[in-house]
Amino acid sequence: MISTRQEAPGRWVAVGDDGVVAGELRVFVRPDGRRFALFGPSSDAVVGALLEAALAAVDGDLRVEAGADDAARLALLTGHGFAVDRREHVYAVPTRRLGVDVEPPDGFGLRSAADVDLERFRLLDEALRRDVPGVGEWRNEPAAFGRETFDDPQFDPATYLIAVDGSTGGYVGLVRVWVRTTGPRLGLIGVLPEYRGRGLARALVGAVLDVLHKRGEAEVVCEVDETNAASNALMAGFGARRIGGNIELSWRRRR
Structure with missing residues (x-):
């Protein structure tokens, strides 16, 4: 009983x-x-x-x-x-890239989340989360966002990157990989709608895969909504294989 x-x-x-x-x-x-x-x-x-x-x-x-x-x-x-x-879908993505061009497009750069303006970073994160399938009107509390991000033991400044528009200084995309004891997990990859189609998402993912590969990590795990055609295609381009689903x-x- x-x-x-x-x-x-x-x-x-x-x-x-x-x-x-x-x-x-x-x-x-x-x-x-x-x-x-x-x-x-x-x-x-x-x-x-x-x-x-x-x-x-x-x-x-x-x-x-x-x-x-x-x-x-x-x-x-x-x-x-x-x-x-x-x-x-749950994917395992190999960190070794085979012929995938991951250079940022001209006029854009990648910076660690540890080295950017916190408030603008918070607003970018908020906007990108709201565009994820299954997420509503996400609101990051200003007073807590930095603490919850940087004090998390899985945070790694080398695998949490922001894409920056060199002409305006605007923050336009991000990628984050949480470094867990069970293996790295790609938690979010996103680019603002007006900047898509330029290869920024591919550059962001490729940059963190390179970091992980140099550390000896063979794969990174991620989840992608079945309806998100662009993200599924992005992962397929890096050789992802499906290992499960939620x-x-x-x-x-x-x-």
């Missing part, structure tokens, strides 16, 4: 008959206002019990992610009223 209890705002735990905690669920709100549930490692039975407790308590919609190949978890979620919102589902409270 599994029982659940709410231990703190946005946190539920499941407890077995022996009194031992069998799993937990945390609910958090992203900077775009969307609410997500995150599970710790646990069985589907435990996840189901935690979901029922959380869904009875949350005051709005809730989103979750599941592996595209996890049929049991997907069935559990849809059985609780979740519906598929979007799907994404599905985002949402539960909407009836109003």
Whole structure:
């Protein structure tokens, strides 16, 4: 028999008959206002019990992610009223480039995020995030943005780059790779709409791949929305291979 209890705002735990905690669920709100549930490692039975407790308590919609190949978890979620919102590919991208030209186009340069104006960097990040499939009106808190970026232990100034328009000094694109203990992850690649089609995204990705290759990293992992044709083509151009997929589902409270 599994029982659940709410231990703190946005946190539920499941407890077995022996009194031992069998799993937990945390609910958090992203900077775009969307609410997500995150599970710790646990069985589907435990996840189901935690979901029922959380869904009875949350005051709005809730989103979750599941592996595209996890049929049991997907069935559990849809059985609780979740519906598929979007799907994404998970790629492994080789850091060794084979004939891919990655020089920035004339008139543009690449700078480390550690060496740029923080406020302009924050606004660029905000604009690019809002253009990502599955993201709403993302808002970076000015007082927290620098701390959350530079104090993150996965931040690396050599793999977090900003594209700069040399004629105006404007920040027009960025790439970031988080350096994790499990291996590097490409977290975002984006270019402002009016600067696309010039090879800036390819130059940004190529620059960080070169850094990682010199460090002995063979691959970097990334996720790309299935509907994002340009980003899928960009990764394919660097020799990416699909190693999995994720599905985002949402539960909407009836109003």
